[in-house]
Amino acid sequence: xxxxxxxxxxxxxxxxxxxxxxxxxxxxxxxxxxxxxxxxxxxxxxxxxxxxxxxxxxxxxxxxxxxxxxxxxxxxxxxxxxxxxxxxxxxxxxxxxxxxxxxxxxxxxxxxxxxxxxxxxxxxxxxxxxxxxxxxxxxxxxxxxxxxxxxxxxxxxxxxxxxxxxxxxxxxxxxxxxxxxxxxxxxxxxxxxxxxxxxxxxxxxxxxxxxxxxxxxxxxxxxxxxxxxxxxxxxxxxxxxxxxxxxxxxxxxxxx
Amino acid sequence: xxxxxxxxxxxxxxxxxxxxxxxxxxxxxxxxxxxxxxxxxxxxxxxxxxxxxxxxxxxxxxxxxxxxxxxxxxxxxxxxxxxxxxxxxxxxxxxxxxxxxxxxxxxxxxxxxxxxxxxxxxxxxxxxxxxxxxxxxxxxxxxxxxxxxxxxxxxxxxxxxxxxxxxxxxxxxxxxxxxxxxxxxxxxxxxxxxxxxxxxx
Numbered sequence: 001x002x003x004x005x006x007x008x009x010x011x012x013x014x015x016x017x018x019x020x021x022x023x024x025x026x027x028x029x030x031x032x033x034x035x036x037x038x039x040x041x042x043x044x045x046x047x048x049x050x051x052x053x054x055x056x057x058x059x060x061x062x063x064x065x066x067x068x069x070x071x072x073x074x075x076x077x078x079x080x081x082x083x084x085x086x087x088x089x090x091x092x093x094x095x096x097x098x099x100x101x102x103x104x105x106x107x108x109x110x111x112x113x114x115x116x117x118x119x120x121x122x123x124x125x126x127x128x129x130x131x132x133x134x135x136x137x138x139x140x141x142x143x144x145x146x147x148x149x150x151x152x153x154x155x156x157x158x159x160x161x162x163x164x165x166x167x168x169x170x171x172x173x174x175x176x177x178x179x180x181x182x183x184x185x186x187x188x189x190x191x192x193x194x195x196x197x198x199x200x201x202x203x204x205x206x207x208x209x210x211x212x213x214x215x216x217x218x219x220x221x222x223x224x225x226x227x228x229x230x231x232x233x234x235x236x237x238x239x240x241x242x243x244x245x246x247x248x249x250x251x252x253x254x255x256x
Numbered sequence: 257x258x259x260x261x262x263x264x265x266x267x268x269x270x271x272x273x274x275x276x277x278x279x280x281x282x283x284x285x286x287x288x289x290x291x292x293x294x295x296x297x298x299x300x301x302x303x304x305x306x307x308x309x310x311x312x313x314x315x316x317x318x319x320x321x322x323x324x325x326x327x328x329x330x331x332x333x334x335x336x337x338x339x340x341x342x343x344x345x346x347x348x349x350x351x352x353x354x355x356x357x358x359x360x361x362x363x364x365x366x367x368x369x370x371x372x373x374x375x376x377x378x379x380x381x382x383x384x385x386x387x388x389x390x391x392x393x394x395x396x397x398x399x400x401x402x403x404x405x406x407x408x409x410x411x412x413x414x415x416x417x418x419x420x421x422x423x424x425x426x427x428x429x430x431x432x433x434x435x436x437x438x439x440x441x442x443x444x445x446x447x448x449x450x451x452x453x454x455x456x457x
Contacts, residue, residue, distance in 0.1 A: 049441070086406055
């Protein structure tokens with residue numbers, strides 16, 4: 001039963017922090033209402049009905065009461081607690097990094113089913129330990145796309161000429177690459193990162209997929225060199241577009 | 257006086273009370289006016305006790321519990337089991353365990369838990385100090401009594417991974433149903449843990 005005062009939805013627990021003595025302020029990424037901050041009353045008490053439900057990365061079904069300032073949790077039922085992720089530091093670091101990206105890139109109370117599904121799929125892949133590195137990269141690329149900042153990899157950002165098939169320097173400030181003729185146009189840029197030819201080939205493929213707007217099942221095999229290269233590019237570009245360093249990166253580097 | 261009707265001095269006292277955990281603006285106001293009404297002697301005692309606590313309290317250099325003597329009474333007590341160390345997140349966790357009366361070993365307070373999403377890593381905790389202790393002391397068992405949330409369990413996992421090669425016995429407190437709780441109201445995660453950790457009677 002849903003009234004104006006309450007709403008029921010599925011969500012993923014992205015973050016939580018202390019709120020008063022025994023309450024938690026939970027950042028919940030819901031399917032129908034986007035990212036919402038919700039107060040879970042007495043959630044820090046051992047006998048609380050919420051304490052296990054509001055653990056990070058849980059997929060939950062929740063009933064939320066609308067409040068004057070902040071909404072509050074009425075009920076919380078665990079759908080999936082992703083126990084494999086939580087019992088492995090490497091998987092956990094990747095899961096938490098994914099959730100921090102969503103916290104930073106997605107606006108509050110803006111439904112975004114595409115990113116909800118992408119995050120859930122990524123967590124499922126981590127849980128089943130299926131193509132973990134590919135899954136992380138595909139998730140980050142989807143996030144960049146939905147945020148409206150997917151870069152240009154096909155043509156020169158300055159003269160619009162097709163780029164040659166070779167390694168190129170990508171600049172976060174201009175969201176693309178300058179061809180050899182325009183290489184001195186943006187000489188003052190300093191967020192450059194070299195992307196290898198194979199990685200650029202993959203990124204062009206993804207750009208075509210995104211532009212076609214057709215449903216796409218990501219199953220591309222990426223070798224270790226390409227994975228490292230793409231991770232390096234994504235880290236620099238995500239930090240630049242988010243205008244901050246992700247806090248969980250330090251731990252991600254420590255355990256991987 | 258401003259619009260709140262309080263003098264600047266009173267307002268400052270209200271603001272200072274308002275900084276304390278669990279104290280909202282209304283409670284802060286009530287505490288401030290209660291103090292104003294109290295005899296001066298009681299207010300002075302309160303102020304002096306706060307100042308003396310702040311001046312005399314240090315962290316124990318062995319277990320990092322809050323103490324007024326270094327090393328603390330728990331570390332110097334020879335009647336306690338010196339070969340078992342219980343690792344906790346906060347001094348309040350240590351106090352809760354002491355109150356239970358069921359543990360008589362040594363402690364080590366980490367002063368937090370690994371929380372990647374808040375930028376808190378192992379270097380921000382007293383983990384290095386724990387390893388130094390384990391190197392210098394003859395320890396048979398380490399109990400990882402971190403809190404049962406993702407951050408607490410990640411901390412326990414991290415320490416466990418590092419300790420795996422030392423040969424020291426590593427244990428965690430039992431997980432499961434709380435005393436006095438009805439089975440039907442327990443959530444699936446708690447029940448799952450309780451069944452996994454079942455024991456003979």
